Amino acid sequence: MNYTRKTPSSTSRQISASLICSIFLISLLSASVHANDAGSGTDAGSNTGSALYLPSNNSTYYGNLTQGNDTDDYYAVNMSWGTGIAVTISIPANADFDLILLSSGGAQIDSSTNGTGQTDDVSSNGTNVGGTTVYIWVDQYLGSGQYTMQVQIFSAGNGSGGVGDDAGSGQDAGGAMSNALPLTLSNSTSNTTNSTSFQGNLSSSNDDDWYSMYVPTGYGVYVEMYHDAGNDFDIWLYDSNGSQLDEGFTGNIPEAVGSNGTNIGASTVYLEIKDWPVSPSYGSYNFTVDLFSIAGNPAYSQDDALSGDDAGDDLGNATGLPIPQTSNSTRSFSGWKSASDDPQDWYSFTVPTDYGVEVNMTSTNVTGYLVIYWESNLSLIDASTNNNGAEYVTSDGPEVSGQDVLLRAWAITGEGFYNFTVTIFSLDTDNDGWQDTTEIQCGTDPEDYNSTPSDFDGDGICDTMDQDDDNDGTDDDDDDFPQDPSETTDTDNDGVGNNADDDDDGDGWDDYVEDDCNTNPLEYNSQPIDTDADGICNELDDDDDGDGYLDSSDDFPLDDSEWLDTDNDGTGNNEDTNDDGDGFSDADEILCGSDPLSYVSVPVDTDTDGVCDVMDSDDDGDGFADDVDEFPLNPQEWVDTDSDGQGDNSDFDDDNDGVLDEFDAFDTDPSEQYDYDGDGLGDNYDTDDDNDGWSDSDEITCQSEPQDSANTPDDWDSDQVCDVMDDDDDSDGYPDTVDAFQFDVNEWEDTDSDGIGNNEDTDDDGDSWGDAIEPNCGADPLDVTSTPVDSDSDGTCDYLDTDDDNDGTMDADDDFPDNPDEQTDTDGDGLGNNEDNDDDGDGWTDSAESLCDTSPLSDTSVPMDTDGDETCDKLDMDDDGDGVPDIGDKFPKDSSEWEDLNGDGLGDNGNPLSIVDKMKLNPGITALALIAILAAIGAATYANLTRKGGGPLSSIITGKGGHKASSRDNEKDNADSAPPVPPGMDSPEQTNQDYASSWEELPPGGEYTDTDPMRYEGDSCGTWEQQEDESWIRK
Structure with a gap:
C-alpha cells in the first residue's frame, strides 16, 4: 500500500506550529459530541490535516471506527529529539482494521495489514523521526467497533556528537538524559539581575546537548535560550521522570521553556537543546536560568473537591x-x-x-x-x-x-x-418498578404508584414499547393477534386465526383442498380453477369445461363452446371465420366458389391480398380502386396526368409543362414549377415566397429581400408593421415622436431625465422621495418642487412619522410634536415643561416644590404655607409668622398663640393664666405673698380689734396695696410642672423612667429641641432622645 500526502512547507516553523494548533482547535470545536477517540470528546481527524494530537509519551488510548461514516482515524505525535515510536492496536474479533505510520510529509514509514481480529503493530524502524511530527493512521477495512491503541515512545540514540566547553564544563554536554551535564544555579528567586547564564555549542547534526539542574522546594524554573540569527535551535524541558514539561521550537529568538503550573520543587529537571533537523545549522548559544517562587500561586496549592490536592489530570x-x-x-x-x-x-x-x-x-x-x-x-x-x-x-x-x-x-x-x-x-419517582422515562414513553404517570404500564407478556417492556406483546416471536406490527401467543396471522381478516381457521384465505376452498389442487391456501387470489363450476378443480376433473368431450380429445378442454380446430390456429371452428386457414374466410370462399374446409382450395386473388378478384375492388392492390385506376392490372401505374399513354410513375414530365419532375416542385400542376419556401404553394400563387411572415410586396416596401427568409424588415414590436412604416415602434401606445424610450414597450416617459423610465424609476421626479411614499405624504411624485414635509429629516414624512421631531416621544403623546426640546406642557400654558419653571402652574416653582416635597407636576399638590409668606412650612423657621421661631413656638401653626405655660393645650393669649396657674409657676413669690397677706390680715385684725372693728377683711383678701403679679413672674423655673404637650396631643399622666414608650411618659421639667432625632432636655429630667419607633430613651 502506498499513501501519498502533501509535504508541509519548511520555510517557517512558526507558521507550521500555529497551523497545527489552529487545526487542532477547529477539530475540537467542530467534532461531533458523540465521538470520543482517545478520550478527546470528539472524533479523530480523517486525514493528516485534521489529525488529533497526542502527547509524546507512553499511553493507552481507545477509539472507534464505523463502517460507512467513520472509516479513518488520524493521530499526530510531536516526537522529541532522539526518540522513536511503536504503536499496537487490538481490534474486535469480527473487524479488520489496518495500521499505518506516516512521516511528517505523509510518506509511509511502516504498515500492518493483518487479517480479521488480528493485532496490528508498526514502529519507526530505525527511521529518524526525532524532532518531527509522525502520523498514526487507523484504517477501517471491514466491520465496526472499538479498538485499543498502545503508543510507546523509546530512545533512538544518545545524540552525542559535539565537542567543546558547554556551560564551562570543559566538555560537550551529555547526549541523553541519562548523562546530562549538571548545572549549578546561583539564583534562588526570579530576580533577572540574579539569573544564572550559561554558554554552549552545537557542532554537528548529531550534537544533542542535555543539562540537569536541581530546583529547590517552593520554586519553579524558567529558561531562555539565544542563538545566532542564521541558526534554528530548539529547547525542551523534562521533569525528573522524563515527562515533557514544555518545549520551545517557534523559530524565534529567544526560545523559552518553563515549568508553568507543574510543581517541580525539590526535584531535578532536564534541559535539552538541539538544532532543527529540517535545516541543520551549527554554532554557539547562550541560555539563562531563572528560579521563581510559586508561593501564593493557586496552581500549586489546590483543594479540588476537598481532596486536599489538584484533581487528577x-x-x-x-x-x-x-x-x-x-x-x-x-x-x-x-x-x-x-x-x-x-x-x-x-x-x-x-x-x-x-x-x-x-x-x-x-x-x-x-x-x-x-x-x-x-x-x-x-x-x-x-x-x-x-x-x-x-x-x-x-x-x-x-x-x-x-x-x-x-x-x-x-x-x-x-x-x-x-x-x-x-x-x-x-x-423511578413513584417506586413502582418502572423508571420514569419508561413510564413517560409508555404513557403512564411516573409519579403515581398505581399508574403502571401494561406488560402482557411480563418481559419488562411495556406493550407500548414492546415489539412483541405476547412474546410469540412475531412483532406486533406483523401479528394479527398481538396478545394471543397461539395465533399470529388472520389472512382473511375473519377474526379467526389461521391456526384455527379451515379456510385461511377465505376464498371458499378449504386449505387441504387447495393443497391438493396446487394453489396457495394463504392467498385469496390463488384459488383452484373449476371451469365448469362442478365443485371439482380442473386438476382433478377429466372434462374441465363440461362440454361432453373428454379433455384428452378436446382441442379446447376449458371452452365448452369449442372442441375442434381444423387449421390449428388456436381458434375453434365454431368461432373461426376461416376454418382451413387459407387466408379466405369461410363466407368468402363460399361466395368465391372454393372449399372453406380445404386449405388447397382457394379463390383467385391477383394481388394476393386475401380478397378474391370476384370480391376485390382493387385487383392489382396498388391502392387505387379499379373504377378509377387507369391501369387496373398494373400495380406500378394508376394515373396518367398529361394523358400521353405513359403512367406518371414512368413519365419524366407528368404535367408536360416542360420542366422535368425532378426539378418541378409541382410536377402534376402545369401552372406552377417552384416553391421557394417549401410551404406547398407555388411561387406564382404564393404572396410570401420566403415564408418569413412578410408579404413579398411589404418586403419590397420595407427594403428587405422577399426571397430570403433571413432578410426580414425591422419590426421591434412584432406588429407586422415594419419600423420604417410604424409610427409606434414599441407598440406601447405612445408615438415615437413623443416616446422617450422608442424601443421599450414598458417605458415612454422620464420625468427627471435620469435615463430610467418612470415605470421602473422609484423616484420619477428625482427629489429623493419614492413615488410610493409621496402620495401618502401629500406630495406629487411627478413634481420635483413638491416634496413631503419631514421636520426631523429622518426620511419619514411628518404625515406618516409617529414622532415628527424625533425626540423619542410619539406625536400622540407629545404636546410639542414639532419641537424636539419639549414634549410635555402639564399646565397647558403653552410653555413646555423643560423651559417652564412652574410646570403645573400652581404658583410654586418646580425647584421650590421639590424642596417642599410636593409634586411639581400636579396643581393639587402644593406646599403648605401657613403664614402665606411664599416660603413653605418645610423650609420656614416661623410657619405662622408670629415672630416666634417654630422651635420655641408651642403653637407653630397659630399666629395668635405661642405660649402654654400651664400646659393645658390652650394658648395663654386666648386663655390667660389663673391666679392658681401663676402661683404654681412662681412658688417663691407666692409663698412671700401668702406670708405678707397673712401678716397683713393679722395686723388688720389686730388693728380692727384694737379699734373695735377695724377695716374690712376683704381689702386684704383682694390684695389691694400688696404685690401685683407680673407676667415676668411666669418665667421662673417651672421644673416641677409637667412637660409641655406636643402640638395636637392630649396631656397624659406622667411617669419617671429611663425609657418612655411615647412622649406621654416623659418626666416633667424639660423642653423639646427640634433636632434629628428630636430631643427633650431639662435640668431635672435630663436629656431624652426620640427613637425611630417614637419611643424615648434617657441618654
Whole structure:
C-alpha cells in the first residue's frame, strides 16, 4: 500500500506550529459530541490535516471506527529529539482494521495489514523521526467497533556528537538524559539581575546537548535560550521522570521553556537543546536560568473537591467524589483550573442503581468544557461546550444506573475557581418498578404508584414499547393477534386465526383442498380453477369445461363452446371465420366458389391480398380502386396526368409543362414549377415566397429581400408593421415622436431625465422621495418642487412619522410634536415643561416644590404655607409668622398663640393664666405673698380689734396695696410642672423612667429641641432622645 500526502512547507516553523494548533482547535470545536477517540470528546481527524494530537509519551488510548461514516482515524505525535515510536492496536474479533505510520510529509514509514481480529503493530524502524511530527493512521477495512491503541515512545540514540566547553564544563554536554551535564544555579528567586547564564555549542547534526539542574522546594524554573540569527535551535524541558514539561521550537529568538503550573520543587529537571533537523545549522548559544517562587500561586496549592490536592489530570488518576448511593441528593464542590497551568480536572463517582445524574458547573474567570463518560469503555455520555462559564451535562438519555462515570472539567481560556453540583435523581419517582422515562414513553404517570404500564407478556417492556406483546416471536406490527401467543396471522381478516381457521384465505376452498389442487391456501387470489363450476378443480376433473368431450380429445378442454380446430390456429371452428386457414374466410370462399374446409382450395386473388378478384375492388392492390385506376392490372401505374399513354410513375414530365419532375416542385400542376419556401404553394400563387411572415410586396416596401427568409424588415414590436412604416415602434401606445424610450414597450416617459423610465424609476421626479411614499405624504411624485414635509429629516414624512421631531416621544403623546426640546406642557400654558419653571402652574416653582416635597407636576399638590409668606412650612423657621421661631413656638401653626405655660393645650393669649396657674409657676413669690397677706390680715385684725372693728377683711383678701403679679413672674423655673404637650396631643399622666414608650411618659421639667432625632432636655429630667419607633430613651 502506498499513501501519498502533501509535504508541509519548511520555510517557517512558526507558521507550521500555529497551523497545527489552529487545526487542532477547529477539530475540537467542530467534532461531533458523540465521538470520543482517545478520550478527546470528539472524533479523530480523517486525514493528516485534521489529525488529533497526542502527547509524546507512553499511553493507552481507545477509539472507534464505523463502517460507512467513520472509516479513518488520524493521530499526530510531536516526537522529541532522539526518540522513536511503536504503536499496537487490538481490534474486535469480527473487524479488520489496518495500521499505518506516516512521516511528517505523509510518506509511509511502516504498515500492518493483518487479517480479521488480528493485532496490528508498526514502529519507526530505525527511521529518524526525532524532532518531527509522525502520523498514526487507523484504517477501517471491514466491520465496526472499538479498538485499543498502545503508543510507546523509546530512545533512538544518545545524540552525542559535539565537542567543546558547554556551560564551562570543559566538555560537550551529555547526549541523553541519562548523562546530562549538571548545572549549578546561583539564583534562588526570579530576580533577572540574579539569573544564572550559561554558554554552549552545537557542532554537528548529531550534537544533542542535555543539562540537569536541581530546583529547590517552593520554586519553579524558567529558561531562555539565544542563538545566532542564521541558526534554528530548539529547547525542551523534562521533569525528573522524563515527562515533557514544555518545549520551545517557534523559530524565534529567544526560545523559552518553563515549568508553568507543574510543581517541580525539590526535584531535578532536564534541559535539552538541539538544532532543527529540517535545516541543520551549527554554532554557539547562550541560555539563562531563572528560579521563581510559586508561593501564593493557586496552581500549586489546590483543594479540588476537598481532596486536599489538584484533581487528577487524566482519566487514569481521576479524583473520587463522595456521592451518596441511597437517595436523591445534590452535592456541591469547587475546584481551580487554568488553561495554561491546569487545563484538565478529572473526577470519578458511581451512580446509584435506578438513579441518573446531572452536573452544573459555573465559573467567572475561566471558561471551558464539561464532559461525562462511562468509565468502563470511555464512551461519551454528554458534553457541554458552551465555553462561557456555564456548563451542564446529564445522563438523561444514556442509561448510567449503577455505573461508574468520569467527569472532565476542561479549561479553554483563563484561570480561576469553578463550582459544580452533582445531582443524583431517581429514575423511578413513584417506586413502582418502572423508571420514569419508561413510564413517560409508555404513557403512564411516573409519579403515581398505581399508574403502571401494561406488560402482557411480563418481559419488562411495556406493550407500548414492546415489539412483541405476547412474546410469540412475531412483532406486533406483523401479528394479527398481538396478545394471543397461539395465533399470529388472520389472512382473511375473519377474526379467526389461521391456526384455527379451515379456510385461511377465505376464498371458499378449504386449505387441504387447495393443497391438493396446487394453489396457495394463504392467498385469496390463488384459488383452484373449476371451469365448469362442478365443485371439482380442473386438476382433478377429466372434462374441465363440461362440454361432453373428454379433455384428452378436446382441442379446447376449458371452452365448452369449442372442441375442434381444423387449421390449428388456436381458434375453434365454431368461432373461426376461416376454418382451413387459407387466408379466405369461410363466407368468402363460399361466395368465391372454393372449399372453406380445404386449405388447397382457394379463390383467385391477383394481388394476393386475401380478397378474391370476384370480391376485390382493387385487383392489382396498388391502392387505387379499379373504377378509377387507369391501369387496373398494373400495380406500378394508376394515373396518367398529361394523358400521353405513359403512367406518371414512368413519365419524366407528368404535367408536360416542360420542366422535368425532378426539378418541378409541382410536377402534376402545369401552372406552377417552384416553391421557394417549401410551404406547398407555388411561387406564382404564393404572396410570401420566403415564408418569413412578410408579404413579398411589404418586403419590397420595407427594403428587405422577399426571397430570403433571413432578410426580414425591422419590426421591434412584432406588429407586422415594419419600423420604417410604424409610427409606434414599441407598440406601447405612445408615438415615437413623443416616446422617450422608442424601443421599450414598458417605458415612454422620464420625468427627471435620469435615463430610467418612470415605470421602473422609484423616484420619477428625482427629489429623493419614492413615488410610493409621496402620495401618502401629500406630495406629487411627478413634481420635483413638491416634496413631503419631514421636520426631523429622518426620511419619514411628518404625515406618516409617529414622532415628527424625533425626540423619542410619539406625536400622540407629545404636546410639542414639532419641537424636539419639549414634549410635555402639564399646565397647558403653552410653555413646555423643560423651559417652564412652574410646570403645573400652581404658583410654586418646580425647584421650590421639590424642596417642599410636593409634586411639581400636579396643581393639587402644593406646599403648605401657613403664614402665606411664599416660603413653605418645610423650609420656614416661623410657619405662622408670629415672630416666634417654630422651635420655641408651642403653637407653630397659630399666629395668635405661642405660649402654654400651664400646659393645658390652650394658648395663654386666648386663655390667660389663673391666679392658681401663676402661683404654681412662681412658688417663691407666692409663698412671700401668702406670708405678707397673712401678716397683713393679722395686723388688720389686730388693728380692727384694737379699734373695735377695724377695716374690712376683704381689702386684704383682694390684695389691694400688696404685690401685683407680673407676667415676668411666669418665667421662673417651672421644673416641677409637667412637660409641655406636643402640638395636637392630649396631656397624659406622667411617669419617671429611663425609657418612655411615647412622649406621654416623659418626666416633667424639660423642653423639646427640634433636632434629628428630636430631643427633650431639662435640668431635672435630663436629656431624652426620640427613637425611630417614637419611643424615648434617657441618654
